[in-house]
Amino acid sequence: MSEKTFQAFYVEEQESGAFTSGVKKVPFSFLPDHEVLIEVHFSCLNYKDALSASGNKGVTRSYPHIPGIDAAGVVVEDVSGKFDEGDSVLVTGRDLGSNTSGGYGRFIRVPNDWVVPMPDGLDAKQAMTYGTAGFTAMYGVKRLQRELIEAGNGKVLVTGATGGVGSMAVFFLSQLGYKVIAATGKMEKKSFLETLGAAEVIHRDKVTDVKESPILSRQWQGAIETVGGEMLDAVIRQAGHDGAVACCGNILGHELHTNVYPFILRGVSLLGIDSAICKTLLRLEIWDTISEMPHQKLPESYSHVVGLNELSGEIEKILNGEQSGRVVVSHQK
Known part of the structure; x- marks a missing residue:
């Protein structure tokens, strides 16, 4: 019986030293052994993601790798018992998408202290518009x-x-x-x-x-x-x-x-400002404050949603300084 897989934007290093990337099916065994398994609904594109996707060893030490320093979705399993199945959560920063498989995979597995409950007033797409x-x-x-x-x-x-x-x-x-x-x-x-x-x-x-x-x-x-x-x-x-x-x-x-x-x-x-390593209490306070912002006042054109198969073009844009606003990455597109 074949191993269960999930879809991801996957970056590989070739023998020549060149890096290639694309959407492929990845086995669950590729994920690290942490407590919380999350089904990712949305991620987003940051400059750091573009560097990781391009083979920057200062961001990601070893390949193959799944970038995506942000993720929002629902808990599938938490062996620590801190979160319940179906809880809406988000993960930003820490080591996600740097050296830990990130939000450009349909699933992530992370330590429970990386996970933030989705604040009232935000849904997964809105959270990743901010990211x-x-x-x-x-x-x-x-x-x-x-x-x-x-x-x-x-x-x-x-x-x-x-x-x-x-x-x-x-x-x-x-x-x-x-x-x-x-x-x-x-x-x-x-x-x-x-x-x-x-x-x-x-x-x-x-x-x-x-x-x-x-x-x-x-x-x-x-x-x-x-x-x-x-x-x-x-x-x-x-x-x-x-x-x-x-x-x-x-x-x-x-x-x-x-x-x-x-x-x-x-x-x-x-x-x-070191947003990757931020104390938990302050992290929660920051997300609570963001959730209170008037999201409806963000211009509709401020962000746009892409699927995994559209990521390569967006990565090229951000590396060339051609992007403004935010790119939200959907696993449902």
Whole structure:
């Protein structure tokens, strides 16, 4: 009798060193030996998923592999007894889709402490419209709030504003009453960002094309900075007194060359966001806050749904910087 299989977007490394990917049937024995078996209904596409699907060994150490750092669905079995069969749940971050088979498979098997009950007010598709991008953005909002960067205290900058994290940050901040400056290299997306709630849309060069002075005139009180490198340095140097910058990206580089003056003369705080490894209580709080957002205010065009067989084209788009908004991956399409 043949072994039971499930459908997945499967990435393999060839003897030549090249990587190939496609939809195929995978045996259940491919899944790791963890407590909770989940049938995945929806996942989504993140830049990290695209790297994993392309054979990036910095994200995924060994292949074959099933990417997908996000998953939402229902519990099939939990040998630990923490969850019941049929419970609606979601999993984001941790090691899912990096070195543990991820949400681009119809089934995942994960440790029970990775699993979050689906919050009231969210269904699986909505949860994956947000996914790790939304989770990271809301984590950044909460880090700013912890530093008393509140609506009404000044402008908040969001860089990489058309990307997944950036666009979600624009939406969340605007819905919470903040005046948002959205910085982007895609000024043709200005109306898209205004629809999400941006009060002002500027070209990213306006942030970085500044004097090399150790400290610059104040332009924003807080920032969610998603691209790193010279952008992060410029954002820090233009933050206001007692300002804060939450950072989570490195597309422009992983090194930060800056100086101490914004920190010791203005009391600026630099805040890291690690959404993959986030304490459980904070993880639950973040998802509860996301569930309270007015989902109906997201433009209908903000996300679109694809099936596994359409993923390759979407992965190419995100790697080439051609994507805005969110791609939701359906196992039912």
